[in-house]
Amino acid sequence: MYHEHFGLDEPPFRNTPDTRVFYSGSKRGAILEAMEYALLQGEGILKVVGEVGSGKTMLCRMLESRLAGKMETVFIANPSLTPDTIIYAIAVELNVTIAEKNDRFQVLQSLQRLLLKKHAEGRHVVVLVEEAQGMPLATLEEIRLLSNLETTRAKLLQLVLFGQPELDLNLAHPSIRQLKERIAYQFDLPRFSPKECEEYLGMRMRAAGYRGPTLFSPKTCRAICKQSEGLTRRINMLADKALMCAYIDKKDQVTPRHVRQATKENRLTPLSVQRRITPLILLLALTAIAIAGMTGFYLANRFQTETITATHQTVINTPPEKATPETRQEPGVAKQPDPQPSSTPPQEATPESLPPPLPEVKPRPVPPSPESTSAHAISGSKETFPPLTSDELRHLLEQKLNATNQWLKTADAKHYTLQITRLPNRLGTWLQEMIMIETHLKGRLFIRPTTVNGQSFYTIYYNDYASEIAARQAIEHLPQRLRQFHPVIQRVAQVMNPNGPGDKK
Numbered sequence: 001m002y003h004e005h006f007g008l009d010e011p012p013f014r015n016t017p018d019t020r021v022f023y024s025g026s027k028r029g030a031i032l033e034a035m036e037y038a039l040l041q042g043e044g045i046l047k048v049v050g051e052v053g054s055g056k057t058m059l060c061r062m063l064e065s066r067l068a069g070k071m072e073t074v075f076i077a078n079p080s081l082t083p084d085t086i087i088y089a090i091a092v093e094l095n096v097t098i099a100e101k102n103d104r105f106q107v108l109q110s111l112q113r114l115l116l117k118k119h120a121e122g123r124h125v126v127v128l129v130e131e132a133q134g135m136p137l138a139t140l141e142e143i144r145l146l147s148n149l150e151t152t153r154a155k156l157l158q159l160v161l162f163g164q165p166e167l168d169l170n171l172a173h174p175s176i177r178q179l180k181e182r183i184a185y186q187f188d189l190p191r192f193s194p195k196e197c198e199e200y201l202g203m204r205m206r207a208a209g210y211r212g213p214t215l216f217s218p219k220t221c222r223a224i225c226k227q228s229e230g231l232t233r234r235i236n237m238l239a240d241k242a243l244m245c246a247y248i249d250k251k252d253q254v255t256p257r258h259v260r261q262a263t264k265e266n267r268l269t270p271l272s273v274q275r276r277i278t279p280l281i282l283l284l285a286l287t288a289i290a291i292a293g294m295t296g297f298y299l300a301n302r303f304q305t306e307t308i309t310a311t312h313q314t315v316i317n318t319p320p321e322k323a324t325p326e327t328r329q330e331p332g333v334a335k336q337p338d339p340q341p342s343s344t345p346p347q348e349a350t351p352e353s354l355p356p357p358l359p360e361v362k363p364r365p366v367p368p369s370p371e372s373t374s375a376h377a378i379s380g381s382k383e384t385f386p387p388l389t390s391d392e393l394r395h396l397l398e399q400k401l402n403a404t405n406q407w408l409k410t411a412d413a414k415h416y417t418l419q420i421t422r423l424p425n426r427l428g429t430w431l432q433e434m435i436m437i438e439t440h441l442k443g444r445l446f447i448r449p450t451t452v453n454g455q456s457f458y459t460i461y462y463n464d465y466a467s468e469i470a471a472r473q474a475i476e477h478l479p480q481r482l483r484q485f486h487p488v489i490q491r492v493a494q495v496m497n498p499n500g501p502g503d504k505k
Contacts, residue, residue: 042158046158079131080136127157411464423459441478444462
């Protein structure tokens with residue numbers, strides 16, 4: 001509708017990966033060149049991480065177009081592939097002939113023969129995997145095994161993983177540690193700054209045929225950048241709606257007011273809020289399941305107790321039936337004489353006349369379910385489990401210290417971690433509570449002895465992150481019990497060398 005009003009040849013802000021309008025700013029161009037160089041040099045696995053709508057698909061398509069004629073590309077866009085099906089998917093894309101009776105081993109052999117043939121002809125194959133954060137861990141491990149296909153001098157199959165920050169969390173899992181170590185280069189897509197947003201909007205408008213004065217003032221670009229959080233998909237959505245609002249107002253320039261109207265129409269939710277809502281819904285669901293389970297157990301136990309009590313009372317209060325002449329005597333049982341009638345009413349049963357009571361059955365204590373325990377721990381309660389003895393606490397502390405030492409031996413010094421707090425030497429019940437909180441978290445808590453001004457402390461760290469952005473976002477996901485300490489971001493190198501120069505953020 002607004003195309004003629006602004007003199008445009010086509011819609012300027014389509015949310016499709018059109019390689020004709022690739023923006024090389026905000027490190028996109030440099031990352032693209034580095035990826036192309038690494039692949040042409042024969043590097044095995046590359047990784048690209050960016051937020052939702054940050055331009056990963058556009059970068060993937062640009063890489064595919066840049067490699068055309070230099071390498072054969074296989075594009076995998078389905079993250080739900082199983083370890084078996086991903087081999088079939090790659091084989092099908094490379095036109096490998098597969099018979100119905102072929103099993104996984106035969107398909108892998110056929111794929112390897114084809115790759116060897118292509119390598120002998122000077123042709124190389126790269127697999128581009130999108131949405132890699134959604135792949136099962138077993139499939140990611142299968143990808144690592146595929147990277148083992150090689151000759152003595154070169155890789156037969158190269159891989160590029162594109163994914164959201166959750167990919168880094170998946171790669172931190174111990175079961176696929178070898179895949180993480182195989183990654184030769186890893187790139188993080190930064191968000192646009194207001195200046196880069198202004199350049200991007202101008203580039204897209206010119207590509208669509210606009211030849212007039214600047215439509216988006218620096219102030220308007222700052223508003224778009226703020227509301228979009230610097231993500232290209234959201235920038236496109238807001239810019240398109242803002243142009244429509246300016247057209248309706250019959251204005252020749254987009255103003256911040258139009259951006260506010262566009263934001264209201266698009267109902268964009270900040271990513272930080274989205275990441276808080278999802279764990280909250282999951283926690284509420286798990287809590288509801290735990291409460292329902294405990295209620296069902298209580299009702300079932302009560303019903304069983306009432307049934308036993310009622311049966312016991314019936315046995316006690318029911319008088320014996322009188323024997324009749326027709327009653328046949330059971331073999332081996334002496335016949336009892338008939339009871340004589342009495343003029344006195346029957347006496348009430350006394351404790352001495354009652355049979356001995358059934359032994360009391362104490363219900364076995366039911367351990368709390370993981371869901372209820374997690375919810376209880378996050379709420380800040382310290383009474384979930386009985387206090388541990390001093391020996392148990394000492395053993396628990398020894399385990400955590402050993403786990404921390406093992407982490408620091410294998411950790412990447414360029415990575416980041418969160419310093420939660422410092423505690424005195426006597427950890428007490430806080431150590432037990434920390435273990436309870438850790439069972440709910442995806443990451444791991446570490447303890448490292450430190451000395452400050454001659455005084456000994458235990459410093460508490462949380463998890464290992466490949467980038468500062470991932471660490472900063474993780475702070476928002478921590479439970480309130482940990483966030484109340486105001487965690488700070490710290491390089492792993494500083495944890496390894498506490499006496500070195502600080503790098504807290």
